[in-house]
Amino acid sequence: EAAVTQSPRSKVAVTGGKVTLSCHQTNNHDYMYWYRQDTGHGLRLIHYSYVADSTEKGDIPDGYKASRPSQENFSLILELASLSQTAVYFCASSGGQGAPTEVFFGKGTRLTVV
Amino acid sequence: GEQVEQRPPHLSVREGDSAFITCTYTDPNSYYFFWYKQEPGASLQLLMKVFSSTEINEGQGFTVLLNKKDKRLSLNLTAAHPGDSAAYFCAVISGGNYKPTFGKGTSLVVHP
Numbered sequence: 092e093a094a095v096t097q098s099p100r101s102k103v104a105v106t107g108g109k110v111t112l113s114c115h116q117t118n119n120h121d122y123m124y125w126y127r128q129d130t131g132h133g134l135r136l137i138h139y140s141y142v143a144d145s146t147e148k149g150d151i152p153d154g155y156k157a158s159r160p161s162q163e164n165f166s167l168i169l170e171l172a173s174l175s176q177t178a179v180y181f182c183a184s185s186g187g188q189g190a191p192t193e194v195f196f197g198k199g200t201r202l203t204v205v
Numbered sequence: 206g207e208q209v210e211q212r213p214p215h216l217s218v219r220e221g222d223s224a225f226i227t228c229t230y231t232d233p234n235s236y237y238f239f240w241y242k243q244e245p246g247a248s249l250q251l252l253m254k255v256f257s258s259t260e261i262n263e264g265q266g267f268t269v270l271l272n273k274k275d276k277r278l279s280l281n282l283t284a285a286h287p288g289d290s291a292a293y294f295c296a297v298i299s300g301g302n303y304k305p306t307f308g309k310g311t312s313l314v315v316h317p
Contacts, residue, residue, distance in 0.1 A: 134307040181249070194296065
């Protein structure tokens with residue numbers, strides 16, 4: 092069974108503070124993704140990575156950084172958290188022979204910025 | 206980049222009726238297509254994946270149709286029941302950048 096584990100599952104952060112969301116996968120997948128979910132917007136891609144030590148900007152990267160120190164781990168970093176970054180964040184992984192196929196999701200992190 | 210439009214955003218049906226959701230996409234190089242179900246407060250659960258050019262896949266209580274010529278993906282829940290009430294999302298993976306793009310979702314309510 093494919094497994095993507097996110098931590099923390101819930102967090103309250105102060106405006107202007109630094110937030111790090113972590114993701115760990117045991118699927119041996121090359122591709123990892125960070126999405127945010129807001130009501131009415133579905134899932135929007137923030138950053139993704141297809142190999143360790145390399146990250147790519149997704150569709151809404153502003154205000155976020157990402158880090159992929161190993162194949163298994165992918166972090167999302169909010170250097171200066173803002174109210175507009177209150178959302179649910181999902182990490183996902185995908186594997187395949189040179190190209191991603193099925194996407195497996197973690198359980199999500201609910202981030203509230205106050 | 207890839208654009209995915211999902212319709213309708215909200216859908217309300219009676220138990221036993223069919224519920225039909227459709228997605229259109231723009232990138233002709235898209236090659237992998239999915240439907241996910243998300244219950245309130247939960248993560249996304251894969252319902253079905255399709256890969257071929259024109260394909261009908263049947264699952265437990267639903268049918269998925271892919272028409273690459275029209276760039277259209279659809280989900281038909283046959284004989285819906287209250288347990289089907291959830292948000293449904295289509296997703297498309299495009300060749301080239303391999304970024305999965307999601308539709309904005311359909312909130313389905315099935316009334317007893």
